[in-house]
Amino acid sequence: MLLFWSNPEFVRHRRAELRRGRAFTVAAVVLVLCVLIGLAAWASAANELEMAQIRSARFGRPTQAQLFEMQQRLPSEALQLFYRSLMYTQAGILAFWSLFSCAQAVSGERERKTWDFQRTTRLRPADLMLGKLLGEPVLAYFIVLCCLPIAAISGLAAKIGLLHVLSAYLLIVSSALFIGLAGLWLSSLFESRSRGVGLIGTAGLFAFLALSFNFRVSELPGLAGFSPLAGLPQLVEPSGSATALPTLFGAQIPWLLMSLLLYMAFGAWIALMLGRNLKKDYEEMRPLSRWQAVGCAAFLNFLLYALFHPHPWSPPDSHSFTTFIVIMNGLIILAVGVATLAPHERLRIWWCKRGAHEATLLSEDGPPWPWLVLSAVVAYALLIWGLFAWRRVLGFETSSLSGGAIQMAAVLIFVTRDVLFLQWCRLTRLRAPLIKGALYLCLYYIASLVFTFVFSVRSEWDGRIVYSLLTPAGALDGRSYGVHFPVGVFGGMSLQLIVVGVLVTLIIRRLKRPPLTAAVVGD
Amino acid sequence: MIQLSKLRKEFGDLIAVNDLDLMIPQGEIYGLIGPNGAGKTTSIRMTCGLLAPTQGCVRVNDVDVLGEPERAQQYIGYLSDFFSVYEDLKVWEYLDYFARAYKMSQPEIAQRIEEVIAQVGLEVKRDTLIHGLSRGMKQRLGIARAIIHQPKVLLLDEPASGLDPKARLELRELLRSMRDQGATILISSHILTELEGFCTSIGIMEKGRLVRTGRIEEVTAEETPTRIVRLRWVGDSAESVRRILAERLELSNISLDGNGGSFHFVGSDDLLAQVLATLVSANVRVTSFGEIKQTVEDLYMKLSQHEVM
Numbered sequence: 001m002l003l004f005w006s007n008p009e010f011v012r013h014r015r016a017e018l019r020r021g022r023a024f025t026v027a028a029v030v031l032v033l034c035v036l037i038g039l040a041a042w043a044s045a046a047n048e049l050e051m052a053q054i055r056s057a058r059f060g061r062p063t064q065a066q067l068f069e070m071q072q073r074l075p076s077e078a079l080q081l082f083y084r085s086l087m088y089t090q091a092g093i094l095a096f097w098s099l100f101s102c103a104q105a106v107s108g109e110r111e112r113k114t115w116d117f118q119r120t121t122r123l124r125p126a127d128l129m130l131g132k133l134l135g136e137p138v139l140a141y142f143i144v145l146c147c148l149p150i151a152a153i154s155g156l157a158a159k160i161g162l163l164h165v166l167s168a169y170l171l172i173v174s175s176a177l178f179i180g181l182a183g184l185w186l187s188s189l190f191e192s193r194s195r196g197v198g199l200i201g202t203a204g205l206f207a208f209l210a211l212s213f214n215f216r217v218s219e220l221p222g223l224a225g226f227s228p229l230a231g232l233p234q235l236v237e238p239s240g241s242a243t244a245l246p247t248l249f250g251a252q253i254p255w256l257l258m259s260l261l262l263y264m265a266f267g268a269w270i271a272l273m274l275g276r277n278l279k280k281d282y283e284e285m286r287p288l289s290r291w292q293a294v295g296c297a298a299f300l301n302f303l304l305y306a307l308f309h310p311h312p313w314s315p316p317d318s319h320s321f322t323t324f325i326v327i328m329n330g331l332i333i334l335a336v337g338v339a340t341l342a343p344h345e346r347l348r349i350w351w352c353k354r355g356a357h358e359a360t361l362l363s364e365d366g367p368p369w370p371w372l373v374l375s376a377v378v379a380y381a382l383l384i385w386g387l388f389a390w391r392r393v394l395g396f397e398t399s400s401l402s403g404g405a406i407q408m409a410a411v412l413i414f415v416t417r418d419v420l421f422l423q424w425c426r427l428t429r430l431r432a433p434l435i436k437g438a439l440y441l442c443l444y445y446i447a448s449l450v451f452t453f454v455f456s457v458r459s460e461w462d463g464r465i466v467y468s469l470l471t472p473a474g475a476l477d478g479r480s481y482g483v484h485f486p487v488g489v490f491g492g493m494s495l496q497l498i499v500v501g502v503l504v505t506l507i508i509r510r511l512k513r514p515p516l517t518a519a520v521v522g523d
Numbered sequence: 524m525i526q527l528s529k530l531r532k533e534f535g536d537l538i539a540v541n542d543l544d545l546m547i548p549q550g551e552i553y554g555l556i557g558p559n560g561a562g563k564t565t566s567i568r569m570t571c572g573l574l575a576p577t578q579g580c581v582r583v584n585d586v587d588v589l590g591e592p593e594r595a596q597q598y599i600g601y602l603s604d605f606f607s608v609y610e611d612l613k614v615w616e617y618l619d620y621f622a623r624a625y626k627m628s629q630p631e632i633a634q635r636i637e638e639v640i641a642q643v644g645l646e647v648k649r650d651t652l653i654h655g656l657s658r659g660m661k662q663r664l665g666i667a668r669a670i671i672h673q674p675k676v677l678l679l680d681e682p683a684s685g686l687d688p689k690a691r692l693e694l695r696e697l698l699r700s701m702r703d704q705g706a707t708i709l710i711s712s713h714i715l716t717e718l719e720g721f722c723t724s725i726g727i728m729e730k731g732r733l734v735r736t737g738r739i740e741e742v743t744a745e746e747t748p749t750r751i752v753r754l755r756w757v758g759d760s761a762e763s764v765r766r767i768l769a770e771r772l773e774l775s776n777i778s779l780d781g782n783g784g785s786f787h788f789v790g791s792d793d794l795l796a797q798v799l800a801t802l803v804s805a806n807v808r809v810t811s812f813g814e815i816k817q818t819v820e821d822l823y824m825k826l827s828q829h830e831v832m
Binding site: 006008009011012016017112113116117118119120121122123124279280281283284344345348349427429510513514515 | 533534535592
């Protein structure tokens with residue numbers, strides 16, 4: 001028996017959603033829809049032939065011989081269209097259903113107050129993960145299972161080839177599993193109060209996966225592999241698609257392989273996060289351990305260099321490449337910071353232990369900022385390696401390294417400030433402190449933008465000074481080379497270092513406050 | 524057996540449970556009582572591994588709940604006050620799900636489901652969708668779920684809410700029979716009559732601390748060394764009774780009214796028997812003579828300061 005088939009969580013979903021009556025109804029509906037799609041495909045192919053016959057009668061083109069050939073090809077054309085339609089429909093249904101059912105799996109259980117009972121069983125996080133991943137969208141998998149024989153037969157009849165049919169299904173199922181896993185992770189991050197935010201996040205994730213298809217024309221074309229739409233056309237059309245292949249370290253690989261690599265690599269990180277947290281209390285969840293977070297930052301940096309594919313006719317220079325990598329690292333370090341925020345009680349314990357010399361700055365429950373510095377150092381080391389590896393395309397200039405160091409320092413200081421602000425929010429009694437903290441930060445950046453515009457009216461120089469003081473944009477605007485950055489950039493870094501110091505002081509003051517020896521929560 | 528050592532839980536800058544030490548031996552039914560916000564639910568959630576303590580240790584059946592959660596879970600049955608069930612499953616399917624989730628062996632699952640369904644009186648609803656069950660029946664199903672894997676320790680947080688009087692009696696009987704089979708039960712409630720005549724030990728919690736704990740008789744004896752005795756008689760013996768009682772030094776607060784009354788007594792059962800014998804030998808026709816037992820509610824009202832922040 002397959003491992004998942006006897007998984008209690010999967011069995012629960014299978015029993016609830018695939019009762020005999022419903023299963024027969026779904027199978028019948030699928031059959032009817034397949035017939036309708038088949039008729040539509042035939043009608044479309046026949047219509048094309050009819051139009052060709054009209055053009056032939058009026059203009060003599062296509063010729064009778066070509067028309068005869070088209071008539072001969074009509075069943076095959078119709079079958080191909082039918083097969084393509086079926087495959088795209090299945091991919092769409094499975095991806096959409098997986099994401100939206102898994103994205104409510106844990107938060108929904110929390111809201112229904114059934115989650116605690118699952119947590120008190122002997123099911124391991126991996127059991128729960130597998131059961132929910134396959135169980136929540138079990139109806140969608142059943143629909144695909146009903147479609148499978150029809151699609152496979154039509155694909156083989158349309159001379160698509162068994163390997164292509166199997167590969168297409170592999171891509172559809174693996175993308176659905178990855179999307180479901182991502183949905184499950186999102187769902188674990190939200191509770192009933194913030195479930196709305198979770199749904200917005202789910203919609204955002206769906207949009208990203210759908211639109212990531214457009215990365216294929218960027219300098220990181222491999223990221224398009226997140227979308228099954230990048231690889232599917234190649235597999236469902238007999239002649240394959242004309243889309244350019246993605247590259248890995250400059251070597252072209254098939255889209256299917258790229259998608260599978262991305263799904264496996266990111267899926268493994270998501271599975272690790274779920275495995276660590278699925279059975280933990282909501283307040284005690286931390287996506288990754290500190291070292292894992294640094295490892296994740298290194299992985300993401302490594303991926304950037306692996307997927308990088310410069311336009312052959314206009315490759316970037318090392319300065320703009322460095323700036324791009326630093327900007328990406330701004331986002332990566334911010335993600336590391338959010339993943340390493342310490343819960344209030346854990347930070348307090350760390351503070352007490354530190355007082356007794358039992359804990360260090362790098363302890364698991366300590367503040368997040370040392371790990372941001374470590375991530376930035378790792379990122380900078382990988383930048384040196386990346387520039388060296390791509391030196392033939394980008395050119396290796398030492399001024400890029402020195403400029404990159406200053407840019408990285410600027411980004412690190414600003415991100416540290418933001419992460420410490422979020423950490424401080426977490427120590428207050430704010431409800432949903434992370435979401436509120438993030439909103440305050442958004443407000444801050446919008447206000448900075450407004451100030452920049454206001455001062456730009458007086459002179460462009462003033463505008464630059466303002467945004468250099470308030471945001472890291474001054475160091476990243478691509479106008480400076482080597483160590484020759486405007487004074488505003490260094491002024492901004494100094495100013496933000498002072499803010500960081502203030503935030504650290506505020507956090508320490510919070511930690512020093514004696515706890516109240518009374519309970520008002522929990523019952 | 525449940526053992527909580529120096530258990531502490533902080534939520535932000537609030538201490539919900541403050542260095543709680545508690546040892547509940549096997550076969551006890553321990554009632555945890557206290558006002559809302561005292562830390563009862565937090566303590567129970569830490570005991571069953573749902574909440575990680577800020578510090579301290581929880582051991583259930585000699586297994587560290589934090590260190591070996593999966594192993595510990597096989598010994599723990601848990602039921603919370605407000606809970607829900609999977610409405611789209613049938614009663615037996617729901618229990619089958621949890622039996623599998625507790626990793627019971629396949630052959631024993633079917634038999635155990637039938638046993639448990641019979642224990643909670645849901646035989647006629649075995650194949651009914653849970654969606655169609657009443658609130659009380661769902662509560663019974665919750666209890667069935669908690670005991671499906673024959674746990675050695677049952678943690679029940681307000682288990683009787685939503686049950687009708689008959690079901691409450693049945694719940695008591697069920698828990699007593701589980702205790703007789705060697706299970707240890709920790710039950711929290713603020714409806715004190717629920718625990719009356721049923722718990723073998725109690726703990727009174729306030730502000731995250733246990734203010735008093737022990738077997739009910741011990742706590743009662745400690746807290747009320749003075750016993751209140753009520754008596755009734757027939758005939759015109761009021762003066763004789765007053766005289767006899769007033770002569771005895773171990774009696775106080777004598778209050779007589781018509782053909783009955785009460786007094787406070789400090790001393791052994793032998794002394795109390797002598798009082799009765801004296802009354803009878805003085806030709807007082809005593810119809811009733813007995814001690815007024817302290818209820819859990821009386822104890823709680825006496826011991827508790829009713830403090831929450």
